[in-house]
Amino acid sequence: MDEATRVYVKDASKRFGHGATVVHALADVTLTIEGGSFFTLLGPSGCGKTTLLRLLAGFETPTGGRILLGDQDVTALPPNRRPINTVFQSYALFPHLSVAQNVGFGLKMQGIARAKRDARVDQMLALVRMQDFAERPVAQLSGGQQQRVALARALAPEPRVLLLDEPLSALDLKLRKEMQIELKRLQRETGITFVFVTHDQEEALTMSDRIAVMSAGRVQQIGTPREIYAHPANRFVAGFIGESNFLPVTVADGAARIGDHRISLAAPADPGPATLAIRPEDIMLEPGAALSAEVTDTVYLGNAVQIMARLEDGTQIALRQPATIDLPESGQRIGLRLPVEAVQILEAE
Amino acid sequence: MSAGQGQANRTSWSLAAPALALLLIGSIGPLLIVLVYSFMTPGDYSGVQRPFTTQAWEQVFLTRDIFDDTLGWADAHMTIFWRSVKLSVLTAVITFLLGLPTAWFIATRPPDRRALWLFLITIPFWTNLLIRTIAINEIIRNEGLLNQVLLKLGVIGAPLQILYTDTAVLIGMAYVYLPMMVLPMYAAIDRFDTRLLEAAYDLFANRWQALWHVVLPVIRPGILAGSILVFVPSLGAYVTPRVLGGGKNMMIGNFIELQFGQGQNWPLGAALAVLLLIAVGLALTVYVRVLGGAGRADG
Ligand SMILES: Nc1ncnc2c1ncn2[C@@H]1O[C@H](COP(=O)(O)OP(=O)(O)O)[C@@H](O)[C@H]1O
Ligand SMILES: [Mg+2]
Numbered sequence: 001m002d003e004a005t006r007v008y009v010k011d012a013s014k015r016f017g018h019g020a021t022v023v024h025a026l027a028d029v030t031l032t033i034e035g036g037s038f039f040t041l042l043g044p045s046g047c048g049k050t051t052l053l054r055l056l057a058g059f060e061t062p063t064g065g066r067i068l069l070g071d072q073d074v075t076a077l078p079p080n081r082r083p084i085n086t087v088f089q090s091y092a093l094f095p096h097l098s099v100a101q102n103v104g105f106g107l108k109m110q111g112i113a114r115a116k117r118d119a120r121v122d123q124m125l126a127l128v129r130m131q132d133f134a135e136r137p138v139a140q141l142s143g144g145q146q147q148r149v150a151l152a153r154a155l156a157p158e159p160r161v162l163l164l165d166e167p168l169s170a171l172d173l174k175l176r177k178e179m180q181i182e183l184k185r186l187q188r189e190t191g192i193t194f195v196f197v198t199h200d201q202e203e204a205l206t207m208s209d210r211i212a213v214m215s216a217g218r219v220q221q222i223g224t225p226r227e228i229y230a231h232p233a234n235r236f237v238a239g240f241i242g243e244s245n246f247l248p249v250t251v252a253d254g255a256a257r258i259g260d261h262r263i264s265l266a267a268p269a270d271p272g273p274a275t276l277a278i279r280p281e282d283i284m285l286e287p288g289a290a291l292s293a294e295v296t297d298t299v300y301l302g303n304a305v306q307i308m309a310r311l312e313d314g315t316q317i318a319l320r321q322p323a324t325i326d327l328p329e330s331g332q333r334i335g336l337r338l339p340v341e342a343v344q345i346l347e348a349e
Numbered sequence: 350m351s352a353g354q355g356q357a358n359r360t361s362w363s364l365a366a367p368a369l370a371l372l373l374i375g376s377i378g379p380l381l382i383v384l385v386y387s388f389m390t391p392g393d394y395s396g397v398q399r400p401f402t403t404q405a406w407e408q409v410f411l412t413r414d415i416f417d418d419t420l421g422w423a424d425a426h427m428t429i430f431w432r433s434v435k436l437s438v439l440t441a442v443i444t445f446l447l448g449l450p451t452a453w454f455i456a457t458r459p460p461d462r463r464a465l466w467l468f469l470i471t472i473p474f475w476t477n478l479l480i481r482t483i484a485i486n487e488i489i490r491n492e493g494l495l496n497q498v499l500l501k502l503g504v505i506g507a508p509l510q511i512l513y514t515d516t517a518v519l520i521g522m523a524y525v526y527l528p529m530m531v532l533p534m535y536a537a538i539d540r541f542d543t544r545l546l547e548a549a550y551d552l553f554a555n556r557w558q559a560l561w562h563v564v565l566p567v568i569r570p571g572i573l574a575g576s577i578l579v580f581v582p583s584l585g586a587y588v589t590p591r592v593l594g595g596g597k598n599m600m601i602g603n604f605i606e607l608q609f610g611q612g613q614n615w616p617l618g619a620a621l622a623v624l625l626l627i628a629v630g631l632a633l634t635v636y637v638r639v640l641g642g643a644g645r646a647d648g
Binding site for chain 2: 057058059078079080081084085086088090092093094095096105106108109110153154157
């Protein structure tokens with residue numbers, strides 16, 4: 001891990017407006033982004049992802065807290081004095097300049113000599129496979145091509161950190177998948193710290209080294225994709241990343257009780273009312289199991305079937321099974337097993 | 350081309366016909382008359398008469414010495430012409446320098462306030478040009494408001510002679526034509542995507558670099574339109590130099606008027622008017638070629 005390119009955000013908060021119309025866009029966000037990693041800010045629209053990114057870029061100053069790059073405090077530095085570049089959601093390419101001039105803009109502003117600049121621009125255009133478009137006006141490019149130019153432009157000055165604000169959201173699905181792979185490749189090849197913003201949990205899971213899940217201006221959980229998926233810290237994360245069932249339970253003696261059915265727990269949990277979270281694909285069908293439910297609906301998903309059922313206490317539960325099984329009918333009773341390793345105990349509602 | 354398209358073209362032509370007719374009658378007609386007059390002989394008191402001659406055109410450039418009858422360059426005409434071009438260019442520059450921050454200011458107000466600011470900018474148009482120019486006269490003349498205030502404050506010991514100088518003409522023209530610069534620039538800045546500015550800062554540009562390398566090139570169409578709208582009428586300005594420049598600091602418009610009035614030399618006036626038109630045409634062509642080209646050469 002690279003010390004100089006580590007980003008450290010300490011107790012950062014950001015308020016917009018004042019009085020009755022104040023918006024707390026960020027509240028006491030603390031996180032560390034390791035140098036050279038692919039770090040993702042994930043959360044629903046309006047949760048403060050863009051605001052955090054703009055604090056890192058320097059377009060906004062935090063109302064409280066500090067931002068460090070390596071061991072340098074950059075909180076008060078204007079954007080043009082931070083070795084951090086941005087790929088804007090709308091690309092924000094300069095319409096009056098050619099592709100090559102766009103890519104060379106940052107280098108030109110840094111006062112880098114023409115010959116060196118041209119060489120670097122060529123190298124960047126090769127990196128994003130846009131060599132053949134160097135002299136084109138940017139208005140003549142497709143969305144995907146503009147995206148590549150925006151990437152090359154932001155990478156050309158060799159920033160220590162690259163910020164990407166939902167860079168793929170304007171692309172169609174096929175192009176988006178291609179660019180996801182492309183971005184991962186670029187990050188590996190350049191070794192630059194990427195801070196990537198998305199509201200798409202699948203995108204976050206497939207691309208990131210680490211993810212910060214955000215909600216309402218706060219960081220809910222930080223971890224690897226696997227940690228976040230398998231061990232969501234709270235109900236918000238469990239519900240936002242993938243799908244989860246939330247069952248009201250009572251914890252006692254190292255077991256969770258649903259009605260009169262007991263599930264022994266792998267990890268210790270505080271006694272009392274709690275919420276049990278389990279993914280639909282982790283629930284097993286087991287004829288004659290102690291926990292039984294009544295099928296209310298089945299949905300064919302192509303590679304799987306989703307079975308909706310009602311537990312004896314009335315709680316709705318969803319489970320996912322391979323499409324090859326014999327589909328139970330509505331009204332039929334099925335036995336369920338909740339594997340202990342897939343069960344997560346969260347705070348009660 | 351398909352029959353349907355031909356039909357559509359004919360329809361659009363016939364829709365434009367009344368406007369074209371008006372333009373032809375209103376601009377080409379008088380222009381032809383002026384052109385013809387410039388090749389005629391001055392009438393006995395005013396107007397023109399035959400025979401056709403190039404005498405007026407010779408007078409534009411050459412002058413006959415009243416003592417020894419030799420021909421020399423018409424220095425007076427050249428001086429007036431040069432002053433007109435100089436003052437018009439300066440007017441465009443001054444209105445640009447004042448207009449850019451003004452237009453930027455208006456374009457960055459909340460949307461519901463912009464209409465109000467634009468409205469304020471156009472208020473001077475409500476008053477007759479002559480009245481407004483006389484008002485400027487009241488302000489800058491030796492006993493006027495400006496000198497009174499400066500004297501009271503002790504900034505100056507004696508009144509500044511501003512009236513009847515080129516400076517006075519410049520002040521007047523900048524005042525009169527400022528809205529013509531602000532409005533098209535406002536329209537261009539309003540379309541300007543401010544995220545481009547953030548992109549420029551992000552890529553290490555300081556404020557001046559962002560202005561020079563991003564804002565100005567992107568709003569160039571507005572600057573182009575504004576400076577044409579200021580330069581062209583400035584070159585032909587008549588009221589402002591007359592009221593604020595006095596008799597000495599004539600511009601080409603005043604000189605042309607003189608030929609049609611006291612001078613009783615309509616052909617010379619007509620020739621000067623045609624020359625002015627050609628000069629404007631040339632200047633605009635060069636200007637648009639240089640500034641309006643597909644892109645600047647620097648990278
Ligand atoms: N300039 C601003 N003025 C006022 N409120 C803002 C401003 N920018 C963002 N906000 C508010 O802050 C919150 C977070 O916004 P944002 O960071 O854009 O969220 P996200 O990028 O996650 O969708 C939202 O409620 C938004 O309305
Ligand atoms: Mg956003």
